[in-house]
Amino acid sequence: xxxxxxxxxxxxxxxxxxxxxxxxxxxxxxxxxxxxxxxxxxxxxxxxxxxxxxxxxxxxxxxxxxxxxxxxxxxxxxxxxxxxxxxxxxxxxxxxxxxxxxxxxxxxxxxxxxxxxxxxxxxxxxxxxxxxxxxxxxxxxxxxxxxxxxxxxxxxxxxxxxxxxxxxxxxxxxxxxxxxxxxxxxxxxxxxxxxxxxxxxxxxxxxxxxxxxxxxxxxxxxxxxxxxxxxxxxxxxxxxxxxxxxxxxxxxxxxxxxxxxxxxxxxxxxxxxxxxxxxxxxxxxxxxxxxxxxxxxxxxxxxxxxxxxxxxxxxxxxxxxxxxxxxxxxxxxxxxxxxxxxxxxxxxxxxxxxxxxxxxxxxxxxxxxxxxxxxxxxxxxxxxxxxxxxxxxxxxxxxxxxxxxxxxxxxxxxxxxxxxxxxxxxxxxxxxxxxxxxxxxxxxxxxxxxxxxxxxxxxxxxxxxxxxxxxxxxxxxxxxxxxxxxxxxxxxxxxxxxxxxxxxxxxxxxxxxxxxxxxxxxxxxxxxxxxxxxxxxxxxxxxxxxxxxxxxxxxxxxxxxxxxxxxxxxxxxxxxxxxxxxxxxxxxxxxxxxxxxxxxxxxxxxxxxxxxxxxxxxxxxxxxxxxxxxxxxxxxxxxxxxxxxxxxxxxxxxxxxxxxxxxxxxxxxxxxxxxxxxxxxxxxxxxxxxxxxxxxxxxxxxxxxxxxxxxxxxxxxxxxxxxxxxxxxxxxxxxxxxxxxxxxxxxxxxxxxxxxxxxxxxxxxxxxxxxxxxxxxxxxxxxxxxxxxxxxxxxxxxxxxxxxxxxxxxxxxxxxxxxxxxxxxxxxxxxxx
Numbered sequence: 001x002x003x004x005x006x007x008x009x010x011x012x013x014x015x016x017x018x019x020x021x022x023x024x025x026x027x028x029x030x031x032x033x034x035x036x037x038x039x040x041x042x043x044x045x046x047x048x049x050x051x052x053x054x055x056x057x058x059x060x061x062x063x064x065x066x067x068x069x070x071x072x073x074x075x076x077x078x079x080x081x082x083x084x085x086x087x088x089x090x091x092x093x094x095x096x097x098x099x100x101x102x103x104x105x106x107x108x109x110x111x112x113x114x115x116x117x118x119x120x121x122x123x124x125x126x127x128x129x130x131x132x133x134x135x136x137x138x139x140x141x142x143x144x145x146x147x148x149x150x151x152x153x154x155x156x157x158x159x160x161x162x163x164x165x166x167x168x169x170x171x172x173x174x175x176x177x178x179x180x181x182x183x184x185x186x187x188x189x190x191x192x193x194x195x196x197x198x199x200x201x202x203x204x205x206x207x208x209x210x211x212x213x214x215x216x217x218x219x220x221x222x223x224x225x226x227x228x229x230x231x232x233x234x235x236x237x238x239x240x241x242x243x244x245x246x247x248x249x250x251x252x253x254x255x256x257x258x259x260x261x262x263x264x265x266x267x268x269x270x271x272x273x274x275x276x277x278x279x280x281x282x283x284x285x286x287x288x289x290x291x292x293x294x295x296x297x298x299x300x301x302x303x304x305x306x307x308x309x310x311x312x313x314x315x316x317x318x319x320x321x322x323x324x325x326x327x328x329x330x331x332x333x334x335x336x337x338x339x340x341x342x343x344x345x346x347x348x349x350x351x352x353x354x355x356x357x358x359x360x361x362x363x364x365x366x367x368x369x370x371x372x373x374x375x376x377x378x379x380x381x382x383x384x385x386x387x388x389x390x391x392x393x394x395x396x397x398x399x400x401x402x403x404x405x406x407x408x409x410x411x412x413x414x415x416x417x418x419x420x421x422x423x424x425x426x427x428x429x430x431x432x433x434x435x436x437x438x439x440x441x442x443x444x445x446x447x448x449x450x451x452x453x454x455x456x457x458x459x460x461x462x463x464x465x466x467x468x469x470x471x472x473x474x475x476x477x478x479x480x481x482x483x484x485x486x487x488x489x490x491x492x493x494x495x496x497x498x499x500x501x502x503x504x505x506x507x508x509x510x511x512x513x514x515x516x517x518x519x520x521x522x523x524x525x526x527x528x529x530x531x532x533x534x535x536x537x538x539x540x541x542x543x544x545x546x547x548x549x550x551x552x553x554x555x556x557x558x559x560x561x562x563x564x565x566x567x568x569x570x571x572x573x574x575x576x577x578x579x580x581x582x583x584x585x586x587x588x589x590x591x592x593x594x595x596x597x598x599x600x601x602x603x604x605x606x607x608x609x610x611x612x613x614x615x616x617x618x619x620x621x622x623x624x625x626x627x628x629x630x631x632x633x634x635x636x637x638x639x640x641x642x643x644x645x646x647x648x649x650x651x652x653x654x655x656x657x658x659x660x661x662x663x664x665x666x667x668x669x670x671x672x673x674x675x676x677x678x679x680x681x682x683x684x685x686x687x688x689x690x691x692x693x694x695x696x697x698x699x700x701x702x703x704x705x706x707x708x709x710x711x712x713x714x715x716x717x718x719x720x721x722x723x724x725x726x727x728x729x730x731x732x733x734x735x736x737x738x739x740x741x742x743x744x745x746x747x748x749x750x751x752x753x754x755x756x757x758x759x760x761x762x763x764x765x766x767x768x769x770x771x772x773x774x775x776x777x778x779x780x781x782x783x784x785x786x787x788x789x790x791x792x793x794x795x796x797x798x799x800x801x802x803x804x805x806x807x808x809x810x811x812x813x814x815x816x817x818x819x820x821x822x823x824x825x826x827x828x829x830x831x832x833x
Contacts, residue, residue: 007042011049016137018155019046020054025159037155048133052094059090063099072359075100094134107360358382537581540589548591550582576612584614
């Protein structure tokens with residue numbers, strides 16, 4: 001029967017390494033391709049192994065107490081939602097589920113009274129792990145079977161292939177085509193050598209032959225036509241100078257070759273810098289250390305200083321008493337250097353209740369709840385905190401040991417050695433137990449029983465206080481009466497040279513501060529440097545420019561010194577001294593240069609100074625020399641009738657003299673302008689122009705940098721100034737507009753003042769004229785009313801004399817007339833109103 005292999009099982013180290021390399025090459029989406037490298041694992045198992053164990057972001061450390069509390073709290077809020085709980089805690093879902101089941105099993109074992117140390121989730125012999133993806137990999141066996149070796153070699157070959165199957169197939173086909181072409185060419189050559197001509201028949205290609213014709217050619221029309229559209233674009237590429245590689249772009253092989261060279265260069269650089277191999281692999285990202293959180297100190301600095309001062313005061317008093325040599329005083333003082341109880345610093349108290357165990361018991365109790373149809377009380381649970389998503393953190397503080405033993409603080413009840421309870425304490429030996437309260441002990445620093453009132457029950461009434469004071473006086477008198485008689489024999493010895501020794505001893509005992517020592521040394525170095533600078537030349541003291549190289553050709557050869565006159569010999573001595581000073585200054589204070597190249601090395605300068613030693617002179621000699629020079633200068637001025645030259649004349653003379661000196665860049669030396677040729681003058685002018693340009697560029701760069709810096713510093717002020725200027729301009733415009741409007745309204749006011757009386761007069765005349773017209777019309781109206789009444793009366797009299805029919809018509813006419821009259825009266829009243 002053939003052996004059937006089911007994919008799965010425990011993971012081995014080789015499989016993990018292959019999976020890591022495959023993920024690096026294929027990514028985290030192509031799990032089928034990754035699983036093809038592992039013969040015993042499926043794509044789903046490879047994916048689960050990566051996301052449950054091999055992912056560098058997975059946290060594999062021990063579970064902390066806070067994480068356990070958070071897990072139980074979230075499991076109570078969101079039961080069975082492990083994919084939601086996992087990112088909150090920072091673990092995987094499988095880790096959360098496994099830890100949750102472990103805590104429940106531990107709580108159940110503790111309730112049943114079994115040993116909770118063993119892991120209840122540990123597999124027994126013969127059991128199969130249901131989740132092998134979440135377990136560490138097993139080591140590889142020494143003798144691997146053929147299947148594993150074949151899988152390893154195949155994975156190594158496939159992972160080392162960077163081109164792929166298609167690229168290999170294309171290269172192989174290209175190689176075969178080239179071999180086929182060479183064979184056919186060789187065959188035709190051999191037939192031609194044997195006298196047989198073979199014509200090669202080329203296959204007719206379907207489509208366009210690009211070597212024989214132009215594809216999609218549009219022939220121009222016969223005759224003249226407009227060529228304005230054929231203007232050449234200057235930005236168009238020049239195909240006459242382009243090659244095929246410019247059009248095709250960079251090939252993949254060239255790109256891979258360039259990347260390969262870059263990787264080699266990086267690896268070489270890393271090896272040169274000696275970076276550890278673990279950093280080069282960088283298998284796991286570096287984890288940032290968490291901040292150390294400590295409880296707040298229970299003892300302040302002031303309290304610590306107070307305790308130290310108390311100890312120092314007692315030690316000082318004891319030393320003074322011991323130095324006096326009197327044993328009686330020494331017996332009255334006790335040694336408080338060591339505390340009476342040698343107890344270790346108590347540890348941080350453990351919590352009274354196990355929160356994790358309580359939460360696990362609650363979850364287990366809720367899991368095994370019976371149906372609520374039976375009735376009865378609810379399942380008893382421990383108190384839990386549901387004030388938020390996360391459980392409340394407990395702050396544990398270290399007990400204060402120093403505050404419990406101050407200068408006048410009594411010890412705890414029972415004895416000097418503290419214990420867990422008051423009954424298990426060792427009583428202090430050698431101390432007097434006061435009478436009054438049995439549960440109190442004397443003070444810590446009270447070995448002579450000076451403060452017995454701490455352990456006595458004095459009482460609260462004044463009479464009891466007086467009795468206590470009297471009893472204390474009696475006890476004190478009885479104690480003093482037992483003292484021996486004093487001995488008044490004194491011997492005074494005055495030491496010799498006491499006044500002289502005390503300052504020396506005090507000076508010896510005084511320890512100078514390191515800051516004072518450093519300051520004194522710094523001052524000494526400054527004084528030494530200032531003294532050395534004062535002995536140097538004025539060029540160094542005033543920081544004047546100096547030549548980079550010293551021209552030794554100004555000195556005459558030694559064999560010509562015998563034929564010199566006294567004046568020439570003096571001039572030669574001055575030149576020699578000048579060159580010596582320049583060499584010494586360049587050796588002690590080198591000129592800062594850019595190229596750092598000089599004609600003379602330091603060894604040559606030292607050799608020249610050995611032949612011509614640099615002499616150091618006293619300050620008095622220098623003052624005498626300066627006086628002689630000044631005297632000679634005054635003599636020359638008086639002899640040649642030279643007065644004080646103004647600055648303008650001196651500047652003019654200096655510029656004339658400077659214009660006579662010309663620098664030759666080819667010969668790197670200065671000469672007189674009248675001795676130089678035209679070519680030398682042009683070269684000198686070009687050199688000066690180049691120097692001026694470089695100086696101008698340097699100054700411009702410096703100015704731009706300063707301008708940029710100034711812009712950065714004053715950018716806000718400038719923007720603010722622009723805003724204020726704009727506001728001022730707007731205000732000025734508003735002021736001008738307001739002034740114009742004010743003048744306009746003033747002019748209108750004057751015009752109105754002049755036109756107002758005329759308007760009032762014309763309106764008054766109109767009103768008077770209207771009133772008179774209304775009066776006339778009222779009179780006419782009254783007359784018409786009177787006439788209407790008269791006509792009505794006449795009509796009524798006529799109607800009375802007529803028959804009945806005519807009378808009724810006449811009444812209707814009269815009623816109509818009366819209505820019209822009433823309407824006219826109403827209109828008249830409205831006009832009057």
